[in-house]
Amino acid sequence: MIDPPERPERPFDEPWQARAFALAVLTVQERGLSWEDFRHRLKTAVTAEPQRPYWESWLAALEDLTSTI
Amino acid sequence: MDDDNGILAEQRAYYRLRAPFYDDWWRRQGRYAKGPDDVAEWEAEVAQVEAALDEVEPLGRVLELAGGTGWWTQRLARSAASLTVVDASPETLALNRERVGRDDVDYVIADLFEWQPDPLGRFDLVFFSFWLSHVPRPRLAAFWETVGRALAPGGRAFFIDNIRGPRPGLTDPYITSETEDLQVRHLGDDDSAYRVVKVYYEPDELAAQLGALGWDATIATTPVRFIYGTAKRMS
Numbered sequence: 001m002i003d004p005p006e007r008p009e010r011p012f013d014e015p016w017q018a019r020a021f022a023l024a025v026l027t028v029q030e031r032g033l034s035w036e037d038f039r040h041r042l043k044t045a046v047t048a049e050p051q052r053p054y055w056e057s058w059l060a061a062l063e064d065l066t067s068t069i
Numbered sequence: 070m071d072d073d074n075g076i077l078a079e080q081r082a083y084y085r086l087r088a089p090f091y092d093d094w095w096r097r098q099g100r101y102a103k104g105p106d107d108v109a110e111w112e113a114e115v116a117q118v119e120a121a122l123d124e125v126e127p128l129g130r131v132l133e134l135a136g137g138t139g140w141w142t143q144r145l146a147r148s149a150a151s152l153t154v155v156d157a158s159p160e161t162l163a164l165n166r167e168r169v170g171r172d173d174v175d176y177v178i179a180d181l182f183e184w185q186p187d188p189l190g191r192f193d194l195v196f197f198s199f200w201l202s203h204v205p206r207p208r209l210a211a212f213w214e215t216v217g218r219a220l221a222p223g224g225r226a227f228f229i230d231n232i233r234g235p236r237p238g239l240t241d242p243y244i245t246s247e248t249e250d251l252q253v254r255h256l257g258d259d260d261s262a263y264r265v266v267k268v269y270y271e272p273d274e275l276a277a278q279l280g281a282l283g284w285d286a287t288i289a290t291t292p293v294r295f296i297y298g299t300a301k302r303m304s
Contacts, residue, residue, distance in 0.1 A: 012159055018159065018162075022163040022167035025164055029096070029098075032098075
């Protein structure tokens with residue numbers, strides 16, 4: 001799997017989740033990073049708060065990505 | 070490919086999982102980075118196809134099938150009076166929507182082997198890029214019937230796809246095996262494998278097949294990478 005196994009089968013329950021997905025991908029592209037970079041941050045976010053909903057961890061990873069570059 | 074439903078399910082899964090880095094292929098980055106000469110050649114050939122699309126004048130009501138991450142959608146959106154984009158992957162359409170940034174583009178998540186246009190015959194142009202090669206040969210006629218039903222009288226189809234080309238080394242580095250019209254691909258970080266339909270057409274062959282299906286097609290290729298063309302139903 002490309003994303004962590006916690007990723008739900010149905011990808012987006014809410015429009016903001018689709019937007020968060022796209023923003024992460026496009027941010028990685030625009031900054032010349034690899035998708036692995038984001039995946040690592042996502043895994044860290046999921047591990048830090050395992051009970052947190054998946055897409056909220058995604059937002060945390062995206063925030064981490066944008067705040068440290 | 071007598072029973073291709075399993076293959077097509079793997080194909081859909083592959084492209085959904087590939088969505089986060091699909092654009093590496095188009096941008097010649099990551100595993101597709103092959104240096105400045107490759108980029109220059111790529112851009113020249115894309116420019117050739119773009120010029121052909123400009124000649125078609127994608128105005129009016131436009132339908133894009135398998136719209137993917139939006140590289141062509143953003144171009145179509147500039148000139149189309151209305152634009153509908155269909156794709157089986159929620160992930161790629163999320164990227165497409167963000168990239169294009171237009172509230173007036175209509176996005177439809179649907180399996181193109183099941184989807185039918187509604188209402189019938191309202192589009193002036195049906196566009197699909199890098200999709201025809203993923204349609205199994207036994208489904209070619211049904212696919213073009215769908216295209217025909219989507220088109221208004223006098224409407225046209227415009228398509229772009231890969232050719233096998235003169236340099237076999239251009240193939241995707243993550244193709245692990247290939248037989249006629251079928252590839253096995255992986256995504257790089259585990260042992261998962263996905264069967265993907267990949268039919269490489271030659272222009273004459275495709276024009277003849279479309280002719281037999283009632284389409285008048287004009288088809289060309291770029292020097293190395295792409296096949297493209299227009300098709301209109303014979304009157």
